[in-house]
Amino acid sequence: MGDKTLNHDLGAERPGERGNDRRGIQSIEVGGALLQALVREGAPMILKDLAREAGMPPAKAHPYLVSFGKLGLIEQDPLTGRYGLGAFALQMGLTALHGLNPLRVAAPEAARLSDEIQQNVAIAVWGNQGPTIVSIEECSRQVHVNMRVGTVMDLLNSATGRTFAAFLPARMTTALIADEFARQALTREQLESEFAEIRRERLARALGKPIPGINAFTAPVFDHTGHLALAITAMGPSSSFDPDWNGSIARKLRTCAEAISARLGKTG
Structure with missing residues (x-):
């Protein structure tokens, strides 16, 4: 009986299961639901609420919390009894974030977006001379x-x-903006109004400029600190590029940028 239980807990292969999806340890997956619930909530929780959010009775949740506490993944406030993420969970998160390369995270998402909307998709970062294109995903057409x-x-x-x-701090852009502003047929009020629209829509739009006949939307991607990490741009011929703020291209680009930001640790 003991051997059978051990094999089940460790996810040992059973006859006919070879070649199927990799099996895991079920008890770890069950306990992991508690950690996921704390991350979703974003604040310490009492046992009853935590267990409910993880889909288990409190009596079942408690032993997992004890073990997680010994590992430093969870801490319990001695005054309120609430459970929150522990120091080791923070260390794990920071280590994962420091190991992330924003461009490496964004590139496959940009490729999927290009295939989905059938438009070219570019990734840009802030370089020594300003916004610099570092990757272009071309669609099949x-x-x-x-x-x-x-x-x-x-x-x-x-x-x-x-x-x-x-979205960048003014100290990083003021000189370049001043240099270009002199060549623009814009007032300061118009420029600030455009920036406000971009922040509100979480998109910038260009219709036929700077490339005639080409429309573009650009969405910001943020890192775990809330700072702009890169920008992702969808662009294509005006004849096939929906310029509506709530059109299909705009919505899918926003979703793509938000997914990349989430991968980089952005919350909220």
């Missing part, structure tokens, strides 16, 4: 856009650039 890796985008005359101008 021919989309002729005169852009290549290494291109530095105008800060005020492109959706990519205005995204960085809207």
Whole structure:
């Protein structure tokens, strides 16, 4: 009986299961629901509520919490009795975040988005000279856009650039904005209104500029500190590119950027 129980807990292979999806340890997965509940809640919880959110009775949850407490994954407040994530959980999270490369996380998502919307998708980061294209995912159909890796985008005359101008700290953009502003047919009030719209929509839009006949949307991607990590731009011919703020391309781009931000630890 003991051997059978051990094999079940450890996820040992059974006849006919070879080649199926990898099996795990069920008890770890069950206990992990408690950790997931704490992450979703974002605040310490009493045992009753925590167990309910994890889908188990309190009597079943308690032994898991004791073990997690010994590992430092969970801490219990001695005054309120509430359970929260422990120091070791924080260390694990920070180690994972420090090991993340934003571009490596974003690239496969950009490729999937390009396939889904059938438009080219570019990734830009803030470089020494401003917003710089570091990756371009081309869709399966021919989309002729005169852009290549290494291109530095105008800060005020492109959706990519205005995204960085809207979300980066002013100390990083003031000089470049001042240099470009003199060449723009914009007032300061109009420029600030555009930035406010970009922050509200979580998108910047360019219709036929800086590349004639090409429309573009750019969405910001944030890291775990809430700082702008990169920008992701969908672009294509105006004849096949829906420019509506709530159109299919805009919605899917927002969703893609939010998914990348979540992978980088952005919350809220």
